[in-house]
Amino acid sequence: xxxxxxxxxxxxxxxxxxxxxxxxxxxxxxxxxxxxxxxxxxxxxxxxxxxxxxxxxxxxxxxxxxxxxxxxxxxxxxxxxxxxxxxxxxxxxxxxxxxxxxxxxxxxxxxxxxxxxxxxxxxxxxxxxxxxxxxxxxxxxxxxxxxxxxxxxxxxxxxxxxxxxxxxxxxxxxxxxxxxxxxxxxxxxxxxxxxxxxxxxxxxxxxxxxxxxxxxxxxxxxxxxxxxxxxxxxxxxxxxxxxxxxxxxxxxxxxxxxxxxxxxxxxxxxxxxxxxxxxxxxxxxxxxxxxxxxxxxxxxxxxxxxxxxxxxxxxxxxxxxxx
Amino acid sequence: xxxxxxxxxxxxxxxxxxxxxxxxxxxxxxxxxxxxxxxxxxxxxxxxxxxxxxxxxxxxxxxxxxxxxxxxxxxxxxxxxxxxxxxxxxxxxxxxxxxxxxxxxxxxxxxxxxxxxxxxxxxxxxxxxxxxxxxxxxxxxxxxxxxxxxxxxxxxxxxxxxxxxxxxxxxxxxxxxxxxxxxxxxxxxxxxxxxxxxxxxxxxxxxxxxxxxxxxxxxxxxxxxxxxxxxxxxxxxxxxxxxxxxxxxxxxxxxxxxxxxxxxxxxxxxxxxxxxxxxxxxxxxxxxxxxxxxxxxxxxxxxxxxxxxxxxxxxxxxxxxxxxxxxxxxxxxxxxxxxxxxxxxxxxxxxxxxxxxxxxxxxxxxxxxxxxxxxxxxxxxxxxxxxxxxxxxxxxxxxxxxxxxxxxxxxxxxxxxxxxxx
Numbered sequence: 001x002x003x004x005x006x007x008x009x010x011x012x013x014x015x016x017x018x019x020x021x022x023x024x025x026x027x028x029x030x031x032x033x034x035x036x037x038x039x040x041x042x043x044x045x046x047x048x049x050x051x052x053x054x055x056x057x058x059x060x061x062x063x064x065x066x067x068x069x070x071x072x073x074x075x076x077x078x079x080x081x082x083x084x085x086x087x088x089x090x091x092x093x094x095x096x097x098x099x100x101x102x103x104x105x106x107x108x109x110x111x112x113x114x115x116x117x118x119x120x121x122x123x124x125x126x127x128x129x130x131x132x133x134x135x136x137x138x139x140x141x142x143x144x145x146x147x148x149x150x151x152x153x154x155x156x157x158x159x160x161x162x163x164x165x166x167x168x169x170x171x172x173x174x175x176x177x178x179x180x181x182x183x184x185x186x187x188x189x190x191x192x193x194x195x196x197x198x199x200x201x202x203x204x205x206x207x208x209x210x211x212x213x214x215x216x217x218x219x220x221x222x223x224x225x226x227x228x229x230x231x232x233x234x235x236x237x238x239x240x241x242x243x244x245x246x247x248x249x250x251x252x253x254x255x256x257x258x259x260x261x262x263x264x265x266x267x268x269x270x271x272x273x274x275x276x277x278x279x280x281x282x283x284x285x286x287x288x289x290x291x292x293x294x295x296x297x298x299x300x301x302x303x304x305x306x307x308x309x310x311x312x313x314x315x316x317x318x319x320x321x322x323x
Numbered sequence: 324x325x326x327x328x329x330x331x332x333x334x335x336x337x338x339x340x341x342x343x344x345x346x347x348x349x350x351x352x353x354x355x356x357x358x359x360x361x362x363x364x365x366x367x368x369x370x371x372x373x374x375x376x377x378x379x380x381x382x383x384x385x386x387x388x389x390x391x392x393x394x395x396x397x398x399x400x401x402x403x404x405x406x407x408x409x410x411x412x413x414x415x416x417x418x419x420x421x422x423x424x425x426x427x428x429x430x431x432x433x434x435x436x437x438x439x440x441x442x443x444x445x446x447x448x449x450x451x452x453x454x455x456x457x458x459x460x461x462x463x464x465x466x467x468x469x470x471x472x473x474x475x476x477x478x479x480x481x482x483x484x485x486x487x488x489x490x491x492x493x494x495x496x497x498x499x500x501x502x503x504x505x506x507x508x509x510x511x512x513x514x515x516x517x518x519x520x521x522x523x524x525x526x527x528x529x530x531x532x533x534x535x536x537x538x539x540x541x542x543x544x545x546x547x548x549x550x551x552x553x554x555x556x557x558x559x560x561x562x563x564x565x566x567x568x569x570x571x572x573x574x575x576x577x578x579x580x581x582x583x584x585x586x587x588x589x590x591x592x593x594x595x596x597x598x599x600x601x602x603x604x605x606x607x608x609x610x611x612x613x614x615x616x617x618x619x620x621x622x623x624x625x626x627x628x629x630x631x632x633x634x635x636x637x638x639x640x641x642x643x644x645x646x647x648x649x650x651x652x653x654x655x656x657x658x659x660x661x662x663x664x665x666x667x668x669x670x671x672x673x674x675x676x677x678x679x680x681x682x683x684x685x686x687x688x689x690x691x692x693x694x695x696x697x698x699x700x701x702x703x704x705x706x707x708x709x710x711x712x713x714x715x716x717x718x719x720x721x722x723x724x725x726x727x728x729x730x731x732x733x734x735x736x737x738x739x740x741x742x743x744x745x
Contacts, residue, residue: 098636118638119522120592128636139640141522176522202519203527 010309014126016135018144019183026188029305030152037156037301040076049308050079053110057083058125059136060116065271065296066136066146070113073303079111097121098128105129110314111307114138132314134306140174146270147180149302151188153295154225157266162189167219167261168210169251170229170278171200177229177270182208195219196251199240216251223261227268228253228278244277254280258289266291325738326350328363331373332699337672338379338680338688347377349695352737357691370732372699376667379675380412380442380696380733381653382687384576385552385624387645391421391432396631396717399433402649403440405627405714407740409650410730412696413679413686414442418449418498419473425449425457430465441740443686443696449473450486450497459486463493468682471498471552474599476534478504483538487547496574496682498550501535501559502526502600511640513556513586513601521592523640528556528607531600535562542571550681551575553626555600557610564619574681575619577611577673578626579648579655580720584608588720594635594642595720599628612659616669622678625652629717647717650708655721657702657728667702695737704729 008028012020021029039045055074059067067083074081086100101124104112112129114122115136122135122142137143154161166185172178172194185192192210194201206212213219220226231247241247258265267279267289275281284290327349334357335342346361347354363369388402397405399416406414416433418424424433424446437444448462450470459470470490476499477483483499490497507526512518514525535551539562542549551563554575566573580598585605589596596602603611614620628645635642648655656670679687686696706729708721733741 096633096636097638097641098633116638118640120640121638123592124638138638139522140524173519179520179522203514204516204519207516208520 010312012310013313014133015144015306015310016123016126016133017142017183018147018180018187021184021187023187026148026151026184029148029302029309030155032305032308033152033298033301034156036304037298040297040301045076046078047076048078050074050077050311053079053311054108055079055081055111055113055307056104056109057081057113057136058086058104058115059084060086060121061137063115063136065299066115069296069299070136070303072300073307076300077304077307079307082109097124101125101128105131111311132310134310137176140176140179142180143176144180145299145303145306146177147184148306149295149299150181150227150268150270151184152302153268153291153298154266156298157291158224161185163191164224165191165193165222167193167195167223167226168229169195169216169219169226169253171231172196172205172229173200173202174232175229181227182210193219193223197241197247216257217260220257220260223265225266225268226253226258226261227270229270230272231274231278233274248277252276252278252280253283255283255286258283265289268292268295270295326364326367327370327734327737328361328367329370329372329377329699330361331371332375332377334689335376335378335667335671336689337668338676338690340668342668347689349697349734349737352695354689354691354693354695357689370699375731376700376702377689378671378698378700379687379689380698380735381410381674382413382678382684383411383625383627383649383652383674384415384622384678384682385417386414386627386649387417387420387629389421389629390436391429397629397715399436399444400440401714401716402627402629403442403444405647405649407441407733408714409625410653410698410700410733410741411625411649412442412733412735413684414444415468416444416446417473418447418471419475420446423449423452423473424462424467425452427458427461427465430462430467434466442735447471447498450490451477451482454479454482456482456486456489459490459495460493463495469496469498469550471550472500474500474552476500476502476504476507480537480541484541484545487541487549488545491545491547494548496548496550498552499538500552500600501531501538501554501562503530503533506530506533511597511601512589513603515586515604517586517590521590526601528558528603531556531559532562535559535566539566539569539571539573542566542573543569548572549574553578553600553624554620555581555603555611556607560610560614560619567619574621576622576624577615577620579623579652580626580646581608582612582615582623582659583655584720589639592639594637594639595646595718595722597635597639597642597644598646598720599644612664615673616665618672620673621681623652623656623673625649627715629715632718635718645717646720647713647715648719648721649715650713651719651721651726653700653730654706654708654726654728657700658726660702661727695734697734698730699732701729701731702727
C-alpha cells in the first residue's frame, strides 16, 4: 500500500493545539484512525504511507506511553523514527532552544514530535525550523493528540459525542490534557464539567466553556463519562491540597461515587495512574466501566492518523504521483 | 564652553506646567536666558527651531546595564549611547545592574565611569544583600541616588522595616518592587483567562496590591520614604492612591512597556514580550495611563533590560525577561500624545520634572539657571522602532512598532550630544 490519499484536504502543516482543528478535521482523523485501529489488531500492521520520511521524536520531558505510542505509530507507517530524549541537555550546555532546533533542522527530518516542559515550545520549534511539528505536550498548555485519542475512544462507544456530558476531575490547573480536551469537546458540542479543589482549578475556568464544580458527587450527576487526571505528588508539597488521604477521600473515583453518574458511564484516565489516590484500583480495572487500556490502544491509531495527515501537508512531502 | 541660542521653538516645560514660544540661550552649561526676540551674541551659535518642541532632556530612573561585572550583552558605554539616542539626559542605573550594585565601591565605579559618558549616569544601590542590610549609608555617600530591592521583592517584612527605618535616617528613598514574593514565585505571566489557557505559570494582580499595602504600612511605622518601583496593575494603583491619601511619603514609577502593551501582545508566546513584571490586562493598562494623566505616577521609567537575542531564543517561559527600551521611551510617550491619551506636558512630566523633583535633581526643567539638559523634538514625525537600527543590541518589545516623535537634537550640560543626520 502506498501513500494515503485523502478525500479531504487536511489543512494543517502542524498539530500544535486541539483548538486549531475544525469538526471536519476531527471527523477525517477519526475515520482514518478507525481503519488503523482495526488493522492494528491484525498480525500484519505495517504500512508504507510514510516510507522514506524521517520522524524525530524530540522529548525534553520524560515520557513512556506517549513516546512509545508515537514511535509505534511512525514505524507502523514506515517512517524512519529517531527518538531524541534531550532532557534539556543541550540547553544546559548553554545552547538556546533555537540553536537546538536549527541543529535538528539541518538533519532534514520531515516530522518533529515535540514534548517540552514549557508552554509554547512545540510552536517555537515549528516557527524556527519550518518543519511539520506535532505537539506531544508543551508544559501545562496543550496535548492535542491525547485529547484526540480520548474523544476517539468515546466516539467508538457512542458514535457522536455531541450532547454527551463529560466530567474531568483533578488537577485541571496544571493539566495540558484538560485544556486540550475542553477545546476538543467544546468543538464537538459535548457538555464539559471540570471538578477539583479550588487550588487545582484555574481562575476563570468557567469561561473555558465548562461548568466548574468543587463537589465530585454533584459533578458526576448524570455524566456519560468521567476522566480523572493524575494527581502529581509534587503538587502536595506546594500546599495545594492538605494530604493525599484527603484528596482520595474527596476526589478519588470509586464505584460508589459513580452511582451518581449514568449507569453506563465510562471511566477514563490519561495515565499513568496513582491507584488508590485519584482512582480506586477496582474501578480502574473494571472492564465494564474503564476504557483506560482502550485509550492506550486508540493512542497508536490516532497518532498514525495524525502523522499521516500532517505529513500530507509537510513541506518536504513528495507524493508518489509527483515523482 | 559652547554657547547656543535656540530660536522660535515651542517650549514645553512640565515643571512650570507651561507651553509657550520663546528663544532660549545656553551658556556655561546652563539655561542662561529665556525670552522673546533674543539676538545671538558673539561666538554664539544660533539654532533655528521654529515649529519644533524644546523640552527638558529625559530623566530615566530605571535602566540596567551589564556593568560592573561580566559584560554581555551591553556594556555601560553602549547603554549610555542608547540613552543619548533616546533623548535621555540623566540615566539612573537600577541596583541590580551588572553583578548588583551592593557596595559603595560599585557606586564609585559607576560614578567614575560616568565621567566619560555622553549622558549623566547615576546609580541606585541594593538595600539588602544575602538577606542582610547592605551598606546603605556608605553607598549614599558614594553617590547612590536611592537604595532598593533591585526588582527582587523582599519577603521578610522585618528586613523591609529595618531598611525603611535605616534609610529614612538619611532621608533616602527606598525603592521596592510591589510584589508578594510568594505569590509571584516561579511565575512568568499575569493571571488571566488567557494566560491560564496558555498554560503559563501566573501571578494575580492583587500580588502587587498586597505588597504595596504591606510596604505602605511599614512606611507608616518607620517614617521612611518609599518608591513603589514599577506599578503595573489597577490593584497596585488602589494601594498607591490610598497611601498617598494618607499623606505618607510614597512615590511610584511605571514602566513604559506597560503603558504601551498588554498581555495580548505576549499571547502568541512571543518571548520579546516576556517582561518582569509581566504584561497586564488592557484594563490595567488603561488604569496606568489614567494614573499618569492625573499625576499619580511620579516617574515613567524605561525599565531598559538588555537581553541578548540568544537568551530570547527560547520558549516564552524559558526566555530571559527584559526588553531594550531606552530608545523607545520618548517615542512611546509621544505616541500616547498623538493618540490623544495624554497631553504633551502630561507625557513629559513623568520623564522630566517628575523624577527630577523626586530625587532633588536640578535638571528636568526649563528655567534660567537650570542645567541645559534639553531636547529639540519633532513630535509628529512617525518612526518605526528599530528600522534604521538601534544602539542597544538587546531584544526590544518595541521592534517594528510604529511610534511618533523624533529627537532632532539634544544637549546635556549645554553640550550637543545628539544631532542625527537629516
